[in-house]
Structure formats: C-alpha cells, structure tokens
Amino acid sequence: MDSNVLIAGFGGQGVLFIGQLLARACMNEGLSVTWTPSYGAEMRGGTVNCTVCISDDEVACAYVAEPKNVIALNAPSFAKFESKIKPGGTMVVNSSLVKSAPSRTDINYKFVPMTEIAHNAGHEKMANIVSLGAFIKTLPVISKDSIVNVMRTMLTGKKAIMLEGNIQALDEGFEAVK
Amino acid sequence: MKKEKELLKGNYAIAQAAVEAGCQSYFGYPITPQSEIGEYLSTKMPELGRAFVAAESEVAAINMLLGAGSTGVKAMTSSSSCAVALMQEGLSFIAGDEIPCVLVSVMRAGPGLGYIYASQGDYFQATKGGGNGDYKIVTFAPASVQECIDLTYKCFYVSQKYRTPVCLLADGMLGQMMEPAVVGKYPYEEIDQSSWALTGADNREPRHIASIEREEETLRKRVVKIFEKYNQILKNENLFEKYETEGAKIVITAFGSIARIAKAAVKMARKNGLKVGLFRPILLNPFPEKIVQEIAQKVDGILDIELNCGQMLQDIKASIAGVVAIPIKFYGRPAGVMMTVEEIYEQIENVYKEIIEKKYGTACI
Known part of the structure; x- marks a missing residue:
C-alpha cells in the first residue's frame, strides 16, 4: 500500500488532531507513516491542513503536491483542493458546510453532513472525528478499532470524559458512508 | 526495557x-x-x-x-x-x-x-x-x-x-x-x-x-x-547508505530528505529493469571521497540530485576527478516545491537512456 490523505478545514476544527490520530493508528499497525502540517503564514480562523502519507514500504516524501485523497471540512478547503486531487482519488466532504457541486468526474466524492451528524449526537466539535470515520469507511487503510485504540491512549485524565463521545462520532461517520 | x-x-x-x-x-x-x-x-x-x-x-x-x-x-x-x-x-x-x-x-x-x-x-x-x-x-x-x-x-x-x-x-x-x-x-x-x-x-x-x-x-x-x-x-x-549499488550502471547520489525520495525512485527504476543504485553520504564533511571513487569505478555514470543548484555535486566531481572519467549529471533546483518520486524517476530514466545508449546502444536498455 502507498497512499496519502490531505485533511483540511478551519483552524480549530481539529484537522491536525485527526491527522495525528490516523498516523498513530497506522504506526501501531506497523505501517510506515508521516504526518506533515501545512505551515507558513497561517492565521487564526484561516484554513489549516495536514498530510498523512501511509506505506507498507518506506514513505518517500512527506510533502504531496497532488494528494490521492482529501478530507475537506469546510468550503475554502473544498475550493482549494478539489482540483489538486489525483485522478481516481477520493474526496470526503463535509456537506454541512460545503454547498458547492462537484466539478470533476474523475474522482470519487463522499458528501457527509459531518457538522450536522456531530451536532445531532450532541458533539458539534467532533465533526472532525465524524470525517475520520467516514474516511476510513470509504478507504479502509486502517480499521475503526485501531483508531479507537489510539483515542483511548490520547484521551486520558481530564480528557477521558470525551472518549465515549468521540467513539460515537467515529461510529456515526463510519455508518454515514454506504 | x-x-x-x-x-x-x-x-x-x-x-x-x-x-x-x-x-x-x-x-x-x-x-x-x-x-x-x-x-x-x-x-x-x-x-x-x-x-x-x-x-x-x-x-x-x-x-x-x-x-x-x-x-x-x-x-x-x-x-x-x-x-x-x-x-x-x-x-x-x-x-x-x-x-x-x-x-x-x-x-x-x-x-x-x-x-x-x-x-x-x-x-x-x-x-x-x-x-x-x-x-x-x-x-x-x-x-x-x-x-x-x-x-x-x-x-x-x-x-x-x-x-x-x-x-x-x-x-x-x-x-x-x-x-x-x-x-x-x-x-x-x-x-x-x-x-x-x-x-x-x-x-x-x-x-x-x-x-x-x-x-x-x-x-x-x-x-x-x-x-x-x-x-x-x-x-x-563515517556513515553512509548504499542501496542497490551492486551491479548498478548508474548511481544516484543524494543526501538528506531528497535521498529518501530518490530511493523510492530507484526502487521504481529497478522494478522497471533499470540497473540503478543509490549512494547517500550521511557524513558530509569530511566528504567520503574514497567511497565515491570506488562506486564511480564500477558504474557508467552518476546522477546527483539535490534541492539546490548543485552543491554536493562539486564534492562528487572533485572526488572522482583524475580517477575515472564518467559522465556526472545533475538534477536540482532551488527550493520552493518539494521533488516528487515520479519527477526523480523521470530524470533517472532520461539519464539512463542517454548514458547507456551512448555506451552500449539501445539493445542493452
């Protein structure tokens, strides 16, 4: 396997967090993985993204100009990255915030109302986790259990109360993709 | 533990x-x-x-x-x-x-x-x-x-x-x-x-x-x-990495993060039947001249790849000057956009064809 995903959204949506969650899960499964944040002149409230590269060989390059897959949590991210995806790639889109119609026929789209799902489940801030659930269902690079196992190690102490909600959000995102 | x-x-x-x-x-x-x-x-x-x-x-x-x-x-x-x-x-x-x-x-x-x-x-x-x-x-x-x-x-x-x-x-x-x-x-x-x-x-x-x-x-x-x-x-x-240099006709030289991208390109080249290897110096200074000479004596050409306009290239050239006369090609550019595996592979293929065709004719590729 040699794959990658670019995850993009507003600063504060937890884009970098789910990238690390995915990367840690891959690491625990013995895969080679890199996580790289976008960096440069970023500003509060602006868009942020990170790239996770996954391989069962060595990961060659942590930077990806044309990602194979994109998770777009907001409209600016959809606009920015839709055209950059490699043909045959997948775009998992938060349709709660992205109202644009898809413009390509050579990539697969999965529109999931992530913010809505998260809100209805009582955890609006967990739209990122919903998106990760939707992504791993669309592209089974890693099992849901692997993600949950990492959540258990990352959400400890004061954060432990968020664990159940996160697992639920992951489940709902997973189930939202048919 | x-x-x-x-x-x-x-x-x-x-x-x-x-x-x-x-x-x-x-x-x-x-x-x-x-x-x-x-x-x-x-x-x-x-x-x-x-x-x-x-x-x-x-x-x-x-x-x-x-x-x-x-x-x-x-x-x-x-x-x-x-x-x-x-x-x-x-x-x-x-x-x-x-x-x-x-x-x-x-x-x-x-x-x-x-x-x-x-x-x-x-x-x-x-x-x-x-x-x-x-x-x-x-x-x-x-x-x-x-x-x-x-x-x-x-x-x-x-x-x-x-x-x-x-x-x-x-x-x-x-x-x-x-x-x-x-x-x-x-x-x-x-x-x-x-x-x-x-x-x-x-x-x-x-x-x-x-x-x-x-x-x-x-x-x-x-x-x-x-x-x-x-x-x-x-x-x-001294520390260095040699990858598939045995029997290679062309050796890629690269250091640091570019070397890992070059390595993936070398793997791709090997899969496609191109006899290519990689030499990555880890100790850059003092420069491992002797090892570069040993490698150069066994290959038909070197392709140096760097994310700059040709810096280690000068040490590669100096190492083999007067020892062996093989073509040394360079692919690099100033920073801004990271190189991709496909981009490096394309360079390897071009240089390979050019050097090997010149030396042995097309039949040997």
Whole structure:
C-alpha cells in the first residue's frame, strides 16, 4: 500500500488532531507513516491542513503536491483542493458546510453532513472525528478499532470524559458512508 | 526495557535526543523551521537543572556555545540558514579553539531571508562554512526522524571525542514532519574532558584556550593537528547508505530528505529493469571521497540530485576527478516545491537512456 490523505478545514476544527490520530493508528499497525502540517503564514480562523502519507514500504516524501485523497471540512478547503486531487482519488466532504457541486468526474466524492451528524449526537466539535470515520469507511487503510485504540491512549485524565463521545462520532461517520 | 515507537516531529526528536545525550547547556534564538527545538528545551532543561538561554542574537548564542563548550560539558545551539550565517565567525573560533559542541542547522530556503520551505541550499554553508581560516565543520545529514535522533547522539559523541564542532544538517521537511521513531538511550561512551577543560583552577595550574598562535611553526602544527582529526573522523566515524549499488550502471547520489525520495525512485527504476543504485553520504564533511571513487569505478555514470543548484555535486566531481572519467549529471533546483518520486524517476530514466545508449546502444536498455 502507498497512499496519502490531505485533511483540511478551519483552524480549530481539529484537522491536525485527526491527522495525528490516523498516523498513530497506522504506526501501531506497523505501517510506515508521516504526518506533515501545512505551515507558513497561517492565521487564526484561516484554513489549516495536514498530510498523512501511509506505506507498507518506506514513505518517500512527506510533502504531496497532488494528494490521492482529501478530507475537506469546510468550503475554502473544498475550493482549494478539489482540483489538486489525483485522478481516481477520493474526496470526503463535509456537506454541512460545503454547498458547492462537484466539478470533476474523475474522482470519487463522499458528501457527509459531518457538522450536522456531530451536532445531532450532541458533539458539534467532533465533526472532525465524524470525517475520520467516514474516511476510513470509504478507504479502509486502517480499521475503526485501531483508531479507537489510539483515542483511548490520547484521551486520558481530564480528557477521558470525551472518549465515549468521540467513539460515537467515529461510529456515526463510519455508518454515514454506504 | 525496549522503548516503543512514538510519533515524533523531527525538531522534537532532535531536542529529546539532545536531552538524552546529556546536553548540559543550550543557547538559541528562534527561527522557523527549527523553533520547536528551543521551545521544547526551554521547559525541559530547567526542569533537569540544566542551562537554557534565550540568547539576544545568534552571534551571542554561538559565543555562549564557545564559552560553555570550553568547560567540557555537552553544549548545543540550533538555528537555520540566514541565522547560521551570523554564526560563522564564532564557528571558526570554536574550530580553532578545538571546543566540542553541536550546531543543529535546519535548512530553510535562501538566499537572504528566503522562506521556510525545505531546502538543501546550505550544504555549502555547513561543509565549506563562511568563517576564516583552515577548518572544517564535521557535518552529518539525517533523512528520517529516527536518524534525527541517532545522528544527534553521534554529533555529541564525535564532538566530545575529537574536540571539534559538529553540525547536524536537517531541513524544513524533517524538522516539521512527524514519523514513528524511538528515542533510545545515548549509545556512546562518555569522554573524559578533565585534561583540558576550563573548570576553575582550584588545586591545579591555570589553563587557557585561544586560537591565537604567535609562533609560525606552532600555528602550522596546530592546524595540521586539527586536520589530522578530520582524517580520523573520516576513518572512524563515517556513515553512509548504499542501496542497490551492486551491479548498478548508474548511481544516484543524494543526501538528506531528497535521498529518501530518490530511493523510492530507484526502487521504481529497478522494478522497471533499470540497473540503478543509490549512494547517500550521511557524513558530509569530511566528504567520503574514497567511497565515491570506488562506486564511480564500477558504474557508467552518476546522477546527483539535490534541492539546490548543485552543491554536493562539486564534492562528487572533485572526488572522482583524475580517477575515472564518467559522465556526472545533475538534477536540482532551488527550493520552493518539494521533488516528487515520479519527477526523480523521470530524470533517472532520461539519464539512463542517454548514458547507456551512448555506451552500449539501445539493445542493452
């Protein structure tokens, strides 16, 4: 396997967090993985993204100009990255915030109302986790259990109360993709 | 107990390794893309009762490093490109004074202020330096987060063993990315510095360290002795990676993060039947000329790949000049956009066809 995903959204949506969650899960499964944040002149409230590269060989390059897959949590991210995806790639889109119609026929789209799902489940801030659930269902690079196992190690102490909600959000995102 | 792999950012990996190596003093001034090193050490070092100084400038930081290193303790600074440029005078003095210390240089794109993109534009700065006089900065270049750790250890060890400044030359990609890695125990012996270090002249004769030598013969001998250390370092501490070089017709030379991309391109080339290998020097200075010569004698051409306009290329050329006459091709460009595996593969294929066709005709490809 040699794959990658670019995850993009507003600063504060937890884009970098789910990238690390995915990367840690891959690491625990013995895969080679890199996580790289976008960096440069970023500003509060602006868009942020990170790239996770996954391989069962060595990961060659942590930077990806044309990602194979994109998770777009907001409209600016959809606009920015839709055209950059490699043909045959997948775009998992938060349709709660992205109202644009898809413009390509050579990539697969999965529109999931992530913010809505998260809100209805009582955890609006967990739209990122919903998106990760939707992504791993669309592209089974890693099992849901692997993600949950990492959540258990990352959400400890004061954060432990968020664990159940996160697992639920992951489940709902997973189930939202048919 | 065997430590488990963690998902670690290159900069934090370097900082953690410095702590584990027993670094007693850190001096630095923040600059992207290496600021996390100072950030981590600013809390960790005081916790451990060690010294962390946010210097007022890079010139101050390098001279503080000179002072701390002269007491024999493990000392480090970290910086980047235009700020390492400010340290060159200090580095020359540190080399002349034979003071052990570590400089972590996380390259950004230049010249001038440039920007924070990953680049290899400071190969010359690290290995040729801008300080005055005959000296070298011993330089190691990692290509993964694990190597950021292992080579930080190596830098401390080599600096302490040979009383010389040593540079870890990383780049913005390695500094910013996270990758699974293990911060293991510092694997080297501790070197006794008590015979020369400036530790206070209680119950012993006073000592002094200076790079000034008024006697011409003494000065000559001193520099000869310093250069003898570089020979020993090349002999005893050399590190490199050879991949599929046996039976290769063309060898790719690359260092640092570009080498890992080149390696994937070499794998692709091998799958497609092209007899291509990779040579990645990890010790960049002193440069492993002999190994390059040995490789060059067995191949029909070399393709050097760098994210700059051709810097290590000069050392490759100098290594084989007068030894073997094979074509040396170069593919590189100034930083800004990272190279891709496909892009490097395309270059390999073109150069392979050109060199091999010329030599053997098309039938042999």
